[in-house]
Amino acid sequence: MPSILIVEDEPALVRGLKDAFASRGFDVLTAQDGATGLDLALSTNPDLILLDIMLPRVNGYEICRMVREQGLEMPILMLTAKGQEEDIILGLNLGADDYIGKPFRIAELVARVNAFLRRSKAKQAEVFRFGDFELNLAAHKLFRKDREVELTPREFRLLAYLVSRRGCALPRNNILNAVWGHSIVVTPRSIDRCVATLRAKIEPSYIQTIRDIGYRFEPEP
């Protein structure tokens, strides 16, 4: 039974989420303030955390940071107010994986949670399959139906980065730092160009643009 920790201070929302996940077979823990949420996250190591940002006592950013500092790697999905791109990017930089804007449909949230849980199970593999494609991280090769797809080294690094964080919202700066490094002068346009050439070599829909934030690799579009 997967375990989920819900940290949210709106009582009605907590009740709704708790019922929704419990009725689908989840083991549900809830906290209505940040300090309790942080304690539960560290002491119970749940499979996934749903995390509100504005919380009494300890806010969601601090929880993200502390959880990652302790080396816990479960997916963290932020529950955010609409149109808060700066807050979303801050949360992603502190270790959250993705976000869902309030108000959201429960069915959509459950689907996202289930996708994350499936992926975190499969995350360690060196070979990753999506659609007709097979990305071999050890061999540095991409195949489509057993035929190799030629990628530049940069395109390969970008794809490997995206795939290893599939389903996660990835801010442009994080992608730049990981794929291009800190040492050379690049601009956000460099990412856009590399994404464009990579999209042309795979199905474009796998790499979703997230407006004002960055990109998300979605293996099950």
Ligand code: CA
């Ligand atoms: Ca709140």
